[in-house]
Amino acid sequence: MSGTSATSAAPPAAMVDFLQRSDLTTGASSVQWTPLTGGVSSDLWRVDTPGLTVCVKAALATLRVANTWNAPVSRNAVEVAWLRFAAEHAPQAVPRVLAHDGDAGLFAMEFLDPEQHPVWKAELMAGRVDPASARQVGDLVGRLAAASTHPDRRDALSRRFATDDNFHRLRIEPYLLATARRRPEVGVRLTELAERTQAIRMGLVHGDVSPKNILLGPHGPVLLDAECAWWGDPAFDVAFGLNHLLLKALAAAPGERAARAQRLSLAAEAWWSGYGGHISWESSAELQARAAALLPALLLARIDGTSPVEYVTADADRALVRAFAVEQLSARGDRAELVAIFADWEQAVSA
Numbered sequence: 001m002s003g004t005s006a007t008s009a010a011p012p013a014a015m016v017d018f019l020q021r022s023d024l025t026t027g028a029s030s031v032q033w034t035p036l037t038g039g040v041s042s043d044l045w046r047v048d049t050p051g052l053t054v055c056v057k058a059a060l061a062t063l064r065v066a067n068t069w070n071a072p073v074s075r076n077a078v079e080v081a082w083l084r085f086a087a088e089h090a091p092q093a094v095p096r097v098l099a100h101d102g103d104a105g106l107f108a109m110e111f112l113d114p115e116q117h118p119v120w121k122a123e124l125m126a127g128r129v130d131p132a133s134a135r136q137v138g139d140l141v142g143r144l145a146a147a148s149t150h151p152d153r154r155d156a157l158s159r160r161f162a163t164d165d166n167f168h169r170l171r172i173e174p175y176l177l178a179t180a181r182r183r184p185e186v187g188v189r190l191t192e193l194a195e196r197t198q199a200i201r202m203g204l205v206h207g208d209v210s211p212k213n214i215l216l217g218p219h220g221p222v223l224l225d226a227e228c229a230w231w232g233d234p235a236f237d238v239a240f241g242l243n244h245l246l247l248k249a250l251a252a253a254p255g256e257r258a259a260r261a262q263r264l265s266l267a268a269e270a271w272w273s274g275y276g277g278h279i280s281w282e283s284s285a286e287l288q289a290r291a292a293a294l295l296p297a298l299l300l301a302r303i304d305g306t307s308p309v310e311y312v313t314a315d316a317d318r319a320l321v322r323a324f325a326v327e328q329l330s331a332r333g334d335r336a337e338l339v340a341i342f343a344d345w346e347q348a349v350s351a
Contacts, residue, residue: 138274
């Protein structure tokens with residue numbers, strides 16, 4: 001786990017007790033606790049002893065956002081299960097789980113050096129857009145989705161990740177349904193997309209494939225924060241990841257946006273290309289159609305949903321996203337191709 005340190009009081013007593021019970025601090029001559037920032041859903045602490053550095057994570061019952069957003073803390077165990085699944089198929093792409101207490105809602109994982117594992121969001125926000133990195137991310141997400149659909153695994157995984165209530169509270173309600181209530185002109189369409197997404201059962205979904213949860217490690221991308229993991233529609237991960245890429249164009253200065261939007265469009269194409277080569281559980285066209293329908297919905301959700309994106313604050317930019325998303329949702333239906341949406345977004349941002 002990598003993260004940015006923050007100033008805070010002493011660590012929660014439950015975390016201290018957890019590490020002691022897990023023998024991760026047994027015999028240590030000194031233990032240093034450093035709070036980490038970067039998330040709204042969990043408490044994160046870096047713990048240093050003379051021979052070991054770990055990250056301890058606890059899920060919050062109420063997320064740190066302006067709007068009220070509650071979620072079950074049992075998602076902590078869901079994340080551990082996803083990390084263990086991913087470690088079987090891409091061990092260098094996730095941090096190792098070192099200890100877990102499901103009853104306490106706590107787990108410890110290895111801490112990954114930030115100097116060797118920069119956060120992808122920080123790179124993108126600084127204008128360092130590398131399509132090769134985007135392709136690697138898409139490849140990893142697609143590879144794990146395909147691994148989950150193997151006949152020898154799918155039944156067990158579908159039972160372990162039958163987390164419909166968790167996914168509804170963390171994704172369907174705050175992103176799609178909350179936005180539907182605030183944008184009645186596309187409310188029916190957003191509700192339809194929410195119902196369809198929640199009903200599909202095809203593969204294991206990470207649920208939060210955001211650049212803030214992706215580290216660019218020396219051996220490729222590392223995926224974090226799988227609290228939303230769910231046996232459902234893999235198209236959600238595609239739309240969610242691409243949504244975050246496209247929106248980063250609005251983080252650029254006005255004079256740099258056209259160039260940034262073009263590079264991000266290329267990165268989005270690379271992401272989809274990396275993912276698309278692994279689709280084996282259904283036709284690529286069917287998955288793409290669902291992802292393309294969800295993409296503008298998720299763009300709109302980052303403006304009018306429960307968790308608006310923090311770097312799109314200007315009224316003109318928010319109006320741009322609304323106009324683009326509403327037009328796409330109204331006009332395209334389920335017929336769009338992703339690259340067409342990338343091109344339309346690039347044109348809208350560059351105008």
